Amino acid sequence: MTRRILVVCVVLLLASALTAAGQDLSTIKLPPPQTDGGKPLMQALKLRQSAREFGVEKLAPQVLSNLLWAAWGINRPDGHRTAPSASNRQEIDVYVTLPEGAYVYDAKVHALTPAAPGDLRGLTGTQPFPAAAALNLVYIADTTKLARPATDPQQALNVGADVGLIAANAYLYCASEGLATVVRASIDKPALAKALKLKDTQLIVLAQSVGYPKK
């Protein structure tokens, strides 16, 4: 009997430790991006392609830092970014799903801010491979930053174009760095929005899996 109580206590303790670990995400300060080096642009363009098979390795913090800066970092003192955006509204947030949780990229401080605990990689797509990628970027429009409602057809086109430009930057960085990547529209958006605790004013546009190529 005493042994059974002991086992129950250990299980409860482990469960609460795991829950606490999941909920205790803290801000990840990224190392400053390396803004020189990499392959020449024309070589990166030659190598750009989609890949849907990923190795198990995580991205090193420096590689993650470089990827996010290349995709949607601040590249000028006035706060403008590596990708253009319609009227410089900068309405796109890049969420990053890692095995330990989901984060939002804060370009101003070049850090990842916790969004939701737990491994949401698989939820970022309806295909099987996003769960196996080192991370998935999720491009989410904050429609409160738009000049007109997102239902306006031109606004919707602008949002799509803005995301496409960020995703293209990520593709080119991946091509330069020898990473595997694919941008994706196949997403169960209601399920992902719930898991990421999004507001009604936040629109999931596309996701992009990134990782090392499968050997």
Ligand SMILES: Cc1cc2nc3c(=O)[nH]c(=O)nc-3n(C[C@H](O)[C@H](O)[C@H](O)COP(=O)(O)O)c2cc1C
């Ligand atoms: C807007 C958009 C949505 C896409 N959605 C998916 C997707 O849901 N799943 C997927 O596996 N690939 C997706 N792709 C990747 C395309 O299938 C891929 O770019 C295309 O086959 C051309 O291959 P390449 O990128 O290697 O040139 C998408 C690409 C774009 C631009």
